[in-house]
Amino acid sequence: MTADSTPALAKSADARPGSGPAAAAGPEPGARPGTRGPRARNLRAYLQYAAAKIVGAAVSLFAVLVTSFFLFRLIPSDPVKQMTGGRRVSTQQLAALRHQYGLDQPMWKQFTSYIGDALSGDFGISYQYHTPVIDKITGALPATLLLTGTAYVLYSALGIWLGTRSGWRSGSRSDRFHTAFALTLYSVPSFWLGLLLIIVFAVGIGPIPGMFPTGGLEQGGLHGFSYVVDVAHHMVLPVVTLVAVGYAQTLLVMRSSLLDEMGSDYLTTARAKGLRDDLVRRRHAVPNALLPTFTLMFVNLGHVVAGQILVETVFSWPGLGGLFYQALSVPDLPLVQGLFFVFATAVILANTLADILYPLLDPRVGR
Amino acid sequence: MTLLQVRDLTVTYDGGARAVRGVDLTLAAGQKLGVAGESGCGKSTLALALLRLLPASAKVTGEVLLGGEDVLTMKWGRVRAVRWAGASIVFQGAMHSLNAVHRVGDQIAEPILLHKRATREGARRKVAELLEHVGLPAARAASYPHELSGGQRQRVMIAMALACDPELIVADEPTTALDVMIQAQILGLISRLVAEQDLGLVMISHDLAVLADTCDRLAVMYAGRVVEEGPAAQVYADALHPYGKALSGSFPTIGDPASRFAPRGLPGDPPDPAALPPGCTFHPRCPVALDVCARDDQELRPAGAGRRAACVRVGRTGAAEDVRARVRGQGREPEH
Missing domain, CATH: 1.10.3720.10 (MetI-like)
Known part of the structure; x- marks a missing residue:
């Protein structure tokens, strides 16, 4: 049989539900291994499990952000040509448009400014609607x-x-x-x-x-x-x-x-x-x-x-x-990128939520 | 007083498998009956039939009188009332017999709330009491089955079986999945509880030694029938039916190297219940079969004080001696 702690110990550990994943990272001071109650042990294991899932989700989200940038630059189509809709436009005007949307920048520069903006919730201006x-x-x-x-x-x-x-x-x-x-x-x-x-x-x-x-x-x-x-x-x-x-x-x-x-x-x-x-x-x-x-x-x-x-x-x-x-x-690249990111975020969040809630339904998981 | 009387019980599964073929058993209040046999001999089917738990497609005939009432002809409402409150079952392999997503305390409390009209608080107290009774801390009520060891789960199962103070407990292979030490603990626990509360016990196992240790009487089943019945110690030590002999002979005697190096099993497999051999169903595997065995079915017949056996060699004067002589002749004399 596993060690059963006294109820008092189990209670004291249980009384800190808001201690969060950070507190779950290290051993509790003063608690000898094997003396914690099963419920406190479960809570700790659960918080560690949940924290791991959340970190995993954050990594996935960043990967999505990176992927969406390159994926839509592989589309063989010039957005500026599409914007002008085949009208006769001078090369100067095209260049001006390219400059306005930052498309004349080198790829790595476009990428870093895209990531920086995206992290602050800015996905750029839509080519099509000219609104954020x-x-x-x-x-x-x-x-x-x-x-x-x-x-x-x-x-x-x-x-x-x-x-x-x-x-x-x-x-x-x-x-x-x-x-x-x-x-x-x-x-x-x-x-x-x-x-x-x-x-x-x-x-x-x-x-x-x-x-x-x-x-x-x-x-x-x-x-x-x-x-x-x-x-x-x-x-x-x-x-x-x-x-x-x-x-x-x-x-x-x-x-x-x-x-x-x-x-x-x-x-x-x-x-x-x-x-x-x-x-x-x-x-x-x-x-x-x-x-x-x-x-x-x-x-x-x-x-x-x-x-x-x-x-x-x-x-x-x-x-x-x-x-x-x-x-x-x-293709309206900024809008497509933004939507792609939002869709992927929703899927990742739903899956993370499922992972976090699953142990509440099935006691055998995550403890 | 007769607590349980089974008369001519037969169970035929969908597909023609005759799992139980005319079983008669009697159990007085406070008595302990062991039912022994190989896997597939119909012992678990018998256990389920006692509370009418077989699938609707299985055809069940005969009588199961529990406290004088026939379970097989009761209205369903009455069957549900009798289940667990009149007779409860300790199932084999408690891992799968407990629901994985509910706390064990709630699972023990469930029949109490159902049958005893208890309050939640009353049920909680009763659960704590039951757990301590089977040697578990009351705090275990908050555990899920997967958090317990095999022995602990079996203890929970026993606590659950006692929850509604039934008069009869049916234990279906209660110790099969446990190691020998835990097995001994659980058997001791069952014996103690049954004696304390004067319960009737039907214990089902393939392990004749376990049954002989725990029970007053033993019934040996083969191919859906009781082939031998009598006081536990006698049936174990001195079986009359060749199958009973083979069963008790398949355990080595501790301290006897001869029995360890030459364990006497029984060659062959139990017959397919959908295609039973004619005559005595045991004759294809019987070391002492006569020509008549392949032709005539053998009924249980009296074989000495309180004993019955279904063998052509039993019941005539000196018949038992005859069997022994034949067995000895083949070098298969059981030690006990």
Whole structure:
């Protein structure tokens, strides 16, 4: 058996939850090894684990920053030519433009000033809009978070619910129906489904009247409650598209991880205790089966910020996905770089968050 | 008073495997019954059948009378009420029998809250009491299963089995995954608790020596049937059925080099429960089989005071002697 400390010792170490990773780095003064309580030891190990994950995330972010600079300079296209849109421009004017955007500087100089600016939140001026990139991004971010965030919550919940039902009664008629239906929707291209929904429910076909707007976030000129209703009305079709295409993944992961748990001994124990079937499922099977699904949900969470380029474009949604599409077609290098960095940051943050939260769900990890 | 009576229990799995084929067992309150046999002989299926824990696809017939009530024909609500409160199970391999994501204290408290209408505080106190009872500090309630050693987990499992003060405990291979020292501790613990609280115990194991040590009576199972039954010491030391002999003969005697260098196992494998041999199911492996064994099934028959055995050589005058003589003739005389 491992050494059990006195409760007093365990308490004194536990009473400093805010001590942070720095305090976890060195041994606590006065504490002999092996005398700390299991809970204090766990907390220490957890803080070390979390600190390591955060450092790892910071390293990844810097790598992204560097990559995004070089990646978009490999695109074989002259941004100044694109800016002038093929009009007849004198070489002097081109040179002036190049100078204005710093493109005449040597590569290493462009790189160092880019890194310095980026670290202070400055991603330069958009070639296309002539406004700071960071303003364009923060301007489009809420629309994307609203649309993909709503869809994310809905398809995750739907996937977990249907996946649990299917896995618990695998092979049943409802399981076979839901699995097949979800897989069919999963294999449908999202832009195609979006266009189809627009034709049927926005334009109207045959006896079906056009009930929903064809695109955009709002019709404009509305305030207060009617504005909220209007935005919700505009969200219906894109959200339906995203949920329909997205929920199968969560369903299948939840279903298969629940199936993996089905034969487990601890479920026999739970039944032998006299628990009702739904309690065995909710209290014992689902918390274990949720672990792989949880990982998937955080991977998806990272993509919420990146939006859905195709769906946002089809529905003319004024979000980051649409902005990225625009920026790429110029190419608007500062904007593309800024967006790339923001998307990558979101993915890295979501994964780090998953790593940090995972031990709270699965006590076997990170302690 | 009869606590548990199993009458003609049969279990046939989906796919035709006849795991249990007509088992009769009786257990009085406070008595300890050992069920022995190789893996695949149906002993774990028997344990699960006692509380109706087999999958719905398994076909179960016969009677399992627990305190006079037939578990197999009860309404499901009544079955759930009987589970753990009337009879609880100590499962084998406590690593997987405990839920990895819940604290062990909560897992022990769960049946208390379910069956005893206890308050959270009352359940917490009972958990602390139970843990100390099985020799663990009460603070262990806050641990997760992976933080405990194998022996500690088995202690938690035993504490859990005692949580609702059942009259019967079924221990299914409670010491199989443990080293010998811990095994002895756990067996001592089970014996002590059962004696203290006058519980009925059905202990299932492949280890005849362990069972003989702990239990009053022994039942030896082969291919889904009890082939020998009697007082534990007698069955262990002087088995009547050739299979019982082989089982007890497969343990070397400490201090006897001859038995160490020539352990007597039993050649061959137990039969496939989906395709049992005709006649006595043991005859293909039996060292003393007669021609009749391949043809006629052998029922359990009385074989002396309080003993029964299912062998053609038992029950006739001098039959047991005959078996012994045949075994000796092949140089396979068991030492004990």
